[in-house]
Amino acid sequence: MPELPEVEVVRRGLARWIGGRTVAGAEVLHPRAIRRHVAGAGDFADRLRGTAVTDVRRRGKYLWLPLGDEFALLAHLGMSGQLLVQPERTPDEKHLRIRITFTDLARGELRFVDQRTFGGLSLHPLDPAGLPDVISHIARDPLDEDFDEDAFHVALRRRRTTVKRALLDQSLISGVGNIYADEALWRARLHYERPTAGLSRRGTAELVTHVREVMTAALAVGGTSFDSLYVNVNGESGYFSRALDVYGREGEPCRRCGTAVRRRPWMNRSSYFCPRCQRVPRLPVR
DNA sequence: GGAAGCTCCTGAAAGC
DNA sequence: TGCTTTCAGGAGCTTC
Incomplete structure (x- = not known):
């Protein structure tokens, strides 16, 4: 079950493999995986296409990829969510829910795999503090140097x-x-x-x-x-x-x-x- | 408004 | 062997 250490391990991996890349497209294979993106799968894919991942950040169990200064791709792994960077020819996982491809295909695609579908991805505006607005109520975590x-x-x-x-x-x-x-x-x-x-x-x-x-x-x-x-x-x-x-x-x-x-x-x-x-x-x- | 309880979900394991 | 039940739990929502 992903808690802070597990999410931080994923964040570091994403920073290494996804940071700086430009999204070519997104495919939503299960609607529940984007249930927090209320505008739906079409809007999700349209808004992602052409954006560049400028960073990979975390607060508690939430991860987000800022896509410029105004909005971010927010991820929560829930109980069983996985963010995998896979070569594009790798066969689909049984519980593959979302696939995100990048303009540099050779470096692999990002897959959100989630058996129990408690997790998900969504797009949200960034607040003045650089936090996706829907997680502004989440406290700082104890490994955050500003934890009070x-x-x-x-x-x-x-x-x-x-x-x-x-x-x-x-x-x-x-x-x-x-x-x-x-x-x-x-x-x-x-x-x-x-x-x-x-x-x-x-x-x-x-x-x-x-x-x-x-x-x-x-x-x-x-x-x-x-x-x-x-x-x-x-x-x-x-x-x-x-x-x-x-x-x-x-x-x-x-x-x-x-x-x-x-x-x-x-x-x-x-x-x-x-x-x-x-x-x-x-x-x-x- | 705060605290507690419910619900979503899938598959492995246990019980019959 | 095969069917049913139990268990795992993060977080939004509902109820009190």
């Missing part, structure tokens, strides 16, 4: 919610998904139901540090791949799944204390934690 830790702490204290919900709220801190939330909380020895209103300034700082550390470690080995659903632009998997401490390790011993890791259903997904290192808060928020 004090403001994050104040926001946490104001919320009547729990710490994992807050970590997954992209308007508070972006780039964190279920895997790295569980990993960071394990490192910080915090239970996922801990109320944010009770976090100390030091507690917030430690949590953010653990989020940064786990993401940086994942980035260093190409991200986390459990199956073929996350790969970089060359179709290669990452290796961080081998280094996960709690996520996906139900019943296995905690790497710190040896207690069996537990999995609990949580918000239509799962939370993994060590019941000894991460004690249940006495007064959970209702």
Whole structure:
């Protein structure tokens, strides 16, 4: 599942292989993949044709390719999205949704492949800060040098919610998904139901540090791949799944204390934690 | 307005 | 063997 490290790996690959190239055409093979582009497939292709990719940027789990100064191609990988740079003669992938070709054919085409179609591509105007307007509500991510830790702490204290919900709220801190939330909380020895209103300034700082550390470690080995659903632009998997401490390790011993890791259903997904290192808060928020 | 829950989607794995 | 159910989860939308 692509979270910040995986998206950053893709961003770096796109910058290398797509940066500076001019779009020759676009083919939309599944309408759901451009559902956020409300003007439809024809408009999507017409507006892309002839534009040049001037940069490849990221905020949290969103990627965008500025196409001049006024608008950008926005991408979100969702659960299973892949942006692949493939030689044009490569057979189509089973779940190929969008194909973008460039004027220099020999350097390959860009393919958006997405099994579950939670992700997609769309075109949007850039706001004065250079951000696609539809993601202006997305907070800076913890690897962004301008991430405001004090403001994050104040926001946490104001919320009547729990710490994992807050970590997954992209308007508070972006780039964190279920895997790295569980990993960071394990490192910080915090239970996922801990109320944010009770976090100390030091507690917030430690949590953010653990989020940064786990993401940086994942980035260093190409991200986390459990199956073929996350790969970089060359179709290669990452290796961080081998280094996960709690996520996906139900019943296995905690790497710190040896207690069996537990999995609990949580918000239509799962939370993994060590019941000894991460004690249940006495007064959970209702 | 804030917080919580629902829904979209596909395919692998488990259960029968 | 084959059918059904469960599970995975990001984020927009709806409900309270």
